[in-house]
Amino acid sequence: MAEESPKAGEPAIPKAEAAAGQPVELASEEGAAAAARPASKVASFRLRAEAHDTITARAKEAGISPRAWLEDAILTNRTQIVAKAAKHPDLNGLLFQVNRAGNNLNQIAHTLHGLRLANKLTPEHYEQHMATLSAIETALTEALGRARAD
Incomplete structure (x- = not known):
């Protein structure tokens, strides 16, 4: 079988080897250099719009691509990573309970507001009950703050 002559800049590949699906060695310096380079890998992730704009x-x-800039910044360790503290194992349970309590407080406040509008609750009693609800809310918020800090 006659071999076709390669196009300019392409290495000669015997047709029989290429058709047989056998490995073919490229007879050029470019081919050898390409084979020596490590394969690239894809790293895909999302960025906030502001972070993307800053990196770009x-x-x-x-004067380089965003990919090259990120690669250089990471590999030359020009980054500062701040490790997040591990959550306390009971924090999720506490958050759930505080959210339930907060929902109940909102229902009570809604009921108090309706009673006040219907003139079934004096303004003094309304203010007193709302102050109590506010104190409970403050206590829950402070407890959550302490739990998150621990």
Whole structure:
């Protein structure tokens, strides 16, 4: 079988080897260089719009692509990572209970407001009950703050 002559800049590949699906070695320096390069891998993730804009602007200032800028920043360790503290194991349960209590407080406040509008509750009693609800809300908020800090 006659081999076709390669196009300019392409290495010659014997037709029989290519058709047989056998590995073919490229007879050019470009082919050898390409084979020596490690394969690239895809890293896909989402960024906030502001972060994307900042990275893109910094890459443009440096005259490189955003991918190259990120790669350089990470590999030369020009990053500052702040580790998040681990959540207390009971925090999710506490949040659930506080949310339930908050829902109940809102229902009570709604009922108090309706009673006041219907003139079934004096303004003094209304203010007294609302102050109590506000104190409970403050106590729950402070407890959550302490739990999150621990």
